[in-house]
Amino acid sequence: MLNKIEKAETDVLVIGGGPAGCWAAWNAVSAGMSVILIDKGYVGTSGATAAGNTTTIYTKRGTAERAATVDQRLRLGQGFAEQAVVETVLDRTVENLDLLAHWGYPFPTYEDGRPYRGMLRGPDYLRFMRQKLIKARVKILDHCPAEELLLSDGVVAGAIARYRRGGEALAIHAGAVVIASGGCAFLSGALGTNNLTGDGYLMAAEAGATLSGMEFSAQYGISPAYSSVTKGVVYFWGTFTNEAGDVLGEAGDRQSAVAQELIKGSVYAVLDKAPPRLQEGFRRGQPNIFVPFDRLGIDPFTERFPITLRHEGTVRGTGGLKIDARAGTTVPGLFAAGDAATRQAMSGATTGGGGPNSSWAMATGSWAGEDAAAFVKALGPLWRSRTVHRVSAVAASDRGEANDTVADVTDIVKQQILPVDRGFFRTAETLTAASQSLNALWADETWRSRRNARVREAEALIATARWVTESALLRRESRGLQRRLDHPEQNSALRKAIDTGGTDHIWTSYVSLSPQRMSHAS
Amino acid sequence: MIEIVSADRCVKCDLCVEACPDNVFDAVADGIPVIARQSDCQTCFLCELFCPTDALYVSPFSDAIEGASEADLIARGVMGSFRREMGWKNAKPRGTSGDLSYRIFETGRIIP
Numbered sequence: 001m002l003n004k005i006e007k008a009e010t011d012v013l014v015i016g017g018g019p020a021g022c023w024a025a026w027n028a029v030s031a032g033m034s035v036i037l038i039d040k041g042y043v044g045t046s047g048a049t050a051a052g053n054t055t056t057i058y059t060k061r062g063t064a065e066r067a068a069t070v071d072q073r074l075r076l077g078q079g080f081a082e083q084a085v086v087e088t089v090l091d092r093t094v095e096n097l098d099l100l101a102h103w104g105y106p107f108p109t110y111e112d113g114r115p116y117r118g119m120l121r122g123p124d125y126l127r128f129m130r131q132k133l134i135k136a137r138v139k140i141l142d143h144c145p146a147e148e149l150l151l152s153d154g155v156v157a158g159a160i161a162r163y164r165r166g167g168e169a170l171a172i173h174a175g176a177v178v179i180a181s182g183g184c185a186f187l188s189g190a191l192g193t194n195n196l197t198g199d200g201y202l203m204a205a206e207a208g209a210t211l212s213g214m215e216f217s218a219q220y221g222i223s224p225a226y227s228s229v230t231k232g233v234v235y236f237w238g239t240f241t242n243e244a245g246d247v248l249g250e251a252g253d254r255q256s257a258v259a260q261e262l263i264k265g266s267v268y269a270v271l272d273k274a275p276p277r278l279q280e281g282f283r284r285g286q287p288n289i290f291v292p293f294d295r296l297g298i299d300p301f302t303e304r305f306p307i308t309l310r311h312e313g314t315v316r317g318t319g320g321l322k323i324d325a326r327a328g329t330t331v332p333g334l335f336a337a338g339d340a341a342t343r344q345a346m347s348g349a350t351t352g353g354g355g356p357n358s359s360w361a362m363a364t365g366s367w368a369g370e371d372a373a374a375f376v377k378a379l380g381p382l383w384r385s386r387t388v389h390r391v392s393a394v395a396a397s398d399r400g401e402a403n404d405t406v407a408d409v410t411d412i413v414k415q416q417i418l419p420v421d422r423g424f425f426r427t428a429e430t431l432t433a434a435s436q437s438l439n440a441l442w443a444d445e446t447w448r449s450r451r452n453a454r455v456r457e458a459e460a461l462i463a464t465a466r467w468v469t470e471s472a473l474l475r476r477e478s479r480g481l482q483r484r485l486d487h488p489e490q491n492s493a494l495r496k497a498i499d500t501g502g503t504d505h506i507w508t509s510y511v512s513l514s515p516q517r518m519s520h521a522s
Numbered sequence: 523m524i525e526i527v528s529a530d531r532c533v534k535c536d537l538c539v540e541a542c543p544d545n546v547f548d549a550v551a552d553g554i555p556v557i558a559r560q561s562d563c564q565t566c567f568l569c570e571l572f573c574p575t576d577a578l579y580v581s582p583f584s585d586a587i588e589g590a591s592e593a594d595l596i597a598r599g600v601m602g603s604f605r606r607e608m609g610w611k612n613a614k615p616r617g618t619s620g621d622l623s624y625r626i627f628e629t630g631r632i633i634p
Contacts, residue, residue, distance in 0.1 A: 040543075041542070041543030041544060041545070042540060042541050042542065042543050044541065045541050045542070045543040045566070045568045045572075046543040047543070050543065050566070050568065051564070051566035051567075051568060053621075053623060055623075055626075055634045056634070057634050068633055069633060069634065072633050105618070106618040106619040107618070107619065108618070108619050108620065108621040108622070108623075108624070109619070110624060116621075116624045118623075118624060118627070118634055119621055119623040119624065121608070121615070121618055121621060123568055123571055123608070123610075123615065124608075124615035124617075124618040127614070127615055128615075142540070143545055164545050165545070189564075189565075189584050189585065191564075191565075191566060192543075192564065192566050193564070194543070194544050194562070194564035195543055195544065195564075224582075226582065226583050226584065226585070226586070227565070227582050227583070227584055228564060228565040228566070228584040229565075229582075233626060233632070236631060236632055277625060278625050278626070278629075280622065280625070281622040281623060281624070281625025281626060282623075282625075282626070283607075283622075284620060284621065284622040285621045285622045285623030285624075285625070285626070286623060287604060287607035287608055288567060288604065290607075291567055291582055291603075291604050292582035294600075294603065295581070295582045295600055295603075296582060354634065355634035
């Protein structure tokens, strides 16, 4: 019930406590701001990084290592990655990793004793950040998902959140808001993605924000068929076979070969190309890879096991909220960082899974915190007396239990997006069918007569699926993570970004890549 | 999915209730936590890291019930195996510096 709303006030509100949100909170509090950090789950275990180990990129400008990482981004970005952005992101990443070391984060060392800063163990890294933020007097609210943004004269001025356990609403008035709530993996079961349902996209779009690159979202991760563990790196040393034992993808795109075979039947993998030294490296580096094998008595280096592909959406794909050269969205007072922001300038049309994404989270998180702080300072103290209103006209008064139909709605979205022959490979036919189904779901009010956290998640899933689907329909070519069976070639005339937005009416539009990233002053 | 909260091992600290990102457990006054929303479990195994007494078991099956028995898991050394491999102790990371992941990149086969 809304008749008892708890109120809070903070200079900067950060929504989402993965790496991007933690770095945003750190940089805002370091600039003298009061900061509230809220997360749907627990800051330290919530999100895709917490559940994994993530490579990061520790290369200094002007070195051969930096040149190699930048060249790879530009090549894989297929015309969309921007060298200046990649360099700036990687510069900030080095700065942040050095800061972590300065704080005493126990980075591993190479055998010769040199420090190794290219890997961050998710739960270790995020627990470290959590402790750092608590000591810096950031107020962390766990298990408290944001529901919608507050506005004042078109400027974002806070958010309504709701404690997941007690159900009490919390109105947080803020001078600026950072959305770091991650991407959307459409409840595919990919590791650590259950909370990543596109909530931040929906809240921002309701406030008028633009998204970009949503068609570059058909990223899938390999996992054992029975398991959540989408740790893709080991499969570089794997061999894939079909039921009959024929080796798949000996030449060309191995993941596409796996995807094609999965439409027909079972696919297996064995990690037979990993030498003993590397096996030990994986074992002592990334134990979570082996939990699904060890607990079932499988030796993945010698025995083949069934695999599947799990959709990783914009968590490891590219699309998200459009930002300027730092982290400002198209709505004043609202900043976006990490997977919540489009990564087109960093990763282009392809996945930035691993190093590029974790670097992106550190850099854009830091910029979001700094720029949110600067925005609040520019507002002056009078922002506290602003009149604010909710973005939506819906009276979120009925807090009843979700009815069964919400689960049915979520299942329909998953059926449109997750299957390999709809999500990985796309055609005008499947996309049009998805568009019609998703539009009908959005227009249907019956399943959301009771407005609660589950309903909001379902709304965010539908909205994200619609931006993806409409953007993928508009891009009549194949490029990176957009695989159109009816337009298999890349079209050089389409080296343009696709922006999208809206909720009741979804709009899409080609925009030129340069200057795709608006100047911050505008 | 989470399958077992061991009544023999649990010390009712409720750290799992707090640390679970998916709000799977409910705390119980004077009792051990209950698995209240099992199907919300994302099979991330992180609750096992936070458990100071290795009282939790997350099955590797993310969409099915394994039906493992605690006695069998203890006999096989599975209870707490992920925590030990990660080097966590008393809900704190103590194995970060032992990570050998740099070996992934030393052959040059992949670039970070």
